[in-house]
Each structure stands twice: as C-alpha cells, then as structure tokens.
Amino acid sequence: MKKENINLYLAAPRGFCAGVDRAVKIVEEAIKKYGPPIYVRHEIVHNKEVVNSLANLGAIFVEEVSEAPENSTIIFSAHGVPKQVYSEAKKRNMIYIDATCPLVSKVHNEAQKHYALGRHILLIGHKNHPEVIGTMGQIPKEAVTLIENESDAKRINVPDKDKIAYTTQTTLSVDDTQIILNILKERFPNIKGPTTNDICYATTNRQIAVKSMTKFCDNILVIGATNSSNSIRLVEVAKVNGVKNSFLISDEDDLNKFLKKYNCKKSPNIGLTAGASAPETLVQVLISKLKKDFEVNLIEHEVTKENIFFNLPKSLR
Template sequence: MKNKELKILLSAPRGFCAGVERAIEIVEKSIEKYGAPVYVRHEIVHNKFVVDDLRNKGAIFVEELEEIKDKSRPVIFSAHGVPKKIPEDAKNYKMTYVDATCPLVSKVHREAENLYKAGYHLILIGHQNHPEVIGTMGQLPKGSIDLIQNEDEAKQYNFEKDKKIAFVTQTTLSVDDTKDIIQVLKKRHPEIRGPSKKDICYATTNRQMAVKNIAKKCDLFFVIGSRNSSNSVRLVEVAKKSGCENSLLIHSQSEIPYDLIEKSNIIGISSGASAPEILVDNFINELKHRFIVSIDEVEIIKENVVFKVPKKLN
C-alpha cells in the first residue's frame, strides 16, 4: 500500500559529461571498426555498469599493456589520460592505439608541458593514485612535478629558492576543493603561477553548482555513481556541505536505505559524470514501487559541449 508521498528534486545537469560520452563512443566505434576484442587500458570511465556493458560488446579491460596477449589487437587509453610512456610503449609493441583521454585533461597535460619547457617546477593539486593524476605527472620527467593533496601538504611544501614555480589541478576537483590549497600556496609563494584558464572541468563545476542549489531543501540526498569515481564522491561532500547532512553515494552494491527515505519528505538526486542516466531511472523506479512520487527537475544551466571522436574512427 503506497501512502507516503515523496518529492524528488532532480539535479540538472547530472550524469554523463562530454568527455565520458566521447570515451564510450570511442570504444564502441573501435569495436565496430576493428572487430572484437579491443583492449582498454584501465576502466574507460569509473562506472561498473558502463564497463560491464562494453565488456559484453567485446572490450577487454587491462591495467597494463603487458597483460595484452595479442598485441595485434587495438588498445584504447581511458578518459583519465595516461603517462607519456604508455603511447611510447604501444609504439614499441607496434600496437594500434586510440587515445580516449578527455580533451580537458589533455589541455592540462599540454599546459604542464609548456610550463615545464618555460623553466617552471610544477605542483599538481590532486588525489594520489587517481589515474588522472598518474597521467598528468607522467607527462614530465621524474622530479619536475610534485603532488599536493591538501592544505597541510601545501603548508609544509618545501619551495626551492631559485626555482620558478607553477601549479595545475586535477580536472575533477571543484573550485571549492582547490581554493584553500591555492590560497596557502599563493600566501607562501606570491610569485607562483596559476593556470592560464581554470583547469576545473565545466561538468564538475556545473554538477556541483546544481547540487548546491537544491541540497539545503532536501531531507536526504543521493548521488548515483561508483565508489572510485572522484567526481561522484565529491558530489556527496558538496551536498553535505551545502545543507543536507544525510547525503549518500548509491553504487552498484548499495542497498536502498528505505528506512531513511520513510522519514524524509523531500529527497535530492544527482549522478556523477560517469554514471549513465539509466541508473537514475532505475533508482527512481524502485522508489515508485513504494511511494507516491512527484519529480521536479531543477536545471541551473544547459550543457551543449560535444567532443569529437578521433578522425581514424569515422
């Protein structure tokens, strides 16, 4: 018997960004062009549903090129970007490769390289072991770029006297995530050079603004996304900071917390940049089995960014 009314505020924009859409399309078009299997180095995007779907279509996911037994098959590099060494290794193996690095990540790579060539020592603000961070640090020779993850590390960072210093940031961190760290760095080293344009990706910014916009009105907030998706985890933090303490990540192993939903009148829903819309639809359909649901989609900005796939796949 449905008797509880539940209002859903659906955050928009949410879900797939242009870089993720392009990466998935690259895998699908590669399978069309080269036949199955094609190999993908690292999860193409951080979402189990997407990875499983592509696996069913003929993609084989590996962490390193060495794992690929049949080197005559093409390999695709994930949207997060790869260290410089990886395309070089692929060439040495005489492998066909397709680079699905998000163009916004590639932009940071080029920026880091240009700053390095201009004589700067680099700082990357980001999360250790995230594939994007590994890829960006791998654009430059060892020792010429340092990672700073938080304010404490910024406070303790040892600035070498006679070096010109510049910083770049991981794209999936928001302006809020990086501003305190940047403040510390600028205070300690006023000559530090920042990126020419903001490196934060438009999709990260838009999704976080959309969540901020509705979180304070919600009793409970859900972000649909994977546990290893940096931007999904951030969205949960943003919802909490913006006034909805009860904010949770819903991932592939999650049980829906009906007990908490029972006590709520308004719930917010968003999804990370690598989460397909079908997961949001499935989640809402589950709620409709138990509650009388009304949905209000709250859009703060229209996104019309499209990134083209590499010419060789057309």
C-alpha cells in the same frame, strides 16, 4: 495501502559529461571498425555498468599495455595516461586510440608548457588517481610535486619560488581547491597557472546543482561508482553544505540501505544526481524503484544547460 508522498528533485546537469560520452563512443566505434576484441587500458570510465556493456560488445579491459597481445588494438581511458604508455604501445606494435578527455589533455599540455619554461609544477589532486598518474607522467618526476590538501600546501618547499606553476586534477571539489590555491598564492605570489583552476565544466556544474539542492533537501543521493572521483566529491559537497544525509548509490544494496534509514514523513524532499561517469539509465532505474514504494513528485532542478561536445579522434570519424 496508500503510498507516502515524496518530492524527488532531479539535478540538472547530472550524469554523463562530454568526455565520458566521447570515451564510450570511441570504444563502440573501434569495435565496429576493427572488430572484437579491442583492448582497453583501465576502466574506460569509472562505472561498472558501462564497462560491462562494452565488455559484452567485445572490449577486454586490462590494467597495463603488457597484458594485451602485441599487434593488437588498445584504447587509453578518459583519465589519460603517462607518456611512457604511448611508447610501450608503439614498441609492441599496437594500434592505440587515445580516449583521454580533451580537458585532461589540456592539463597535460599546461604541465608540459610550464616544464619547458623551467617551472616546477605543483599538481593539486589525489594520489594514485589515474588522472593524476597520467598528468604526473607527462614530465620528469622531479619536476612535479603532488599537493593533496591544505597541509601539503602549507608545508611544501619549492626549488625556486619564482619559477613555479600549478595545475589541478579536473574532478576536485571547487571549494576545497580554492582554499588550497589561496594558500599557495599567498605563499608564492609569482606562481603561474590557469585563471581559476583546471576543474572541468562538468564537475563544476554538477557541484553547483548539488549545492543549490542542499537548501531544500535533507537527503541527497548521488549515483556513481565508489572509485569515481567526481561522484565522491558530490557526496562531500552535499555534506559540507549542510545536508543531513548524503549517500553514494553504487548499486541496489546501497539504495536499500538508504531506504531502511529513510523517514519520508520527516524529510519528504530528496535530491538526486549522478556523477559524470554514471549513465542516465541508472537514474531512471532508481526513480522506478522509488516509485514502487512512494508516490513520487518528480521535479527537475536545473541550474544551467550544457551543450559541450567533443569530436571523436579522426581515425574513427
């Protein structure tokens, strides 16, 4: 039977960012250097394939430092950790290696700098996300308030409106964050902060690519985990920008669900991207699966090039 034709637009950039790439290499190099097992606090990045492959090499994933034995080696995930986690590892006489993305560390430094200058910090981000917990844990809890949405920004009362600053989670929606920032800047004209926001280059570029695909794709597939903030944002960005169907594909079942509803005659253009923690192998697996059912015309849709690279910590170079 003749297969139907589809146009598959592949977003570029997509998938692994420099921070995720570095975090994964840190675990691999630490296992080589210190030998297994190496403990990793929290999923090193939010992707189960990546976590499973590192577990096969000898990484053991724990949620708290106290779950790893004293004197062992532990790695902190790319999302960053509160300060007390470092002290706890020291107390337990552990070797710890910090895989916090340098762009998250930059936000930690900003928060500490504002605190040192006596400013109350408004952190724009999602409650309970590990990155937000890590950033809030850089300063005393009474010095920071979490702003999750527009209504928080409209309602927040601050101790001194001339002594406040903002920082943001790195994986937010660029457009939603701008709306929140506009509200805060209008209410508190003297608020201090970065020139734009702290959303990282990888989150921004992946959102730009998805936004531009919404102009000609009725369906956009985002490969990523259900707990991956930047992947979920990509699905939202596609929807907000008018795409009919936008799906997070976290496993084969999700793809099958999409294919059941998909009408290739009506919508032959599919956009495909991957969150910053999803490896390219998953993209290629999905393409192969689509090729079984369709005649796939693969079109690279590149909006910008990325050439960011972060060095490994000195102890692993």
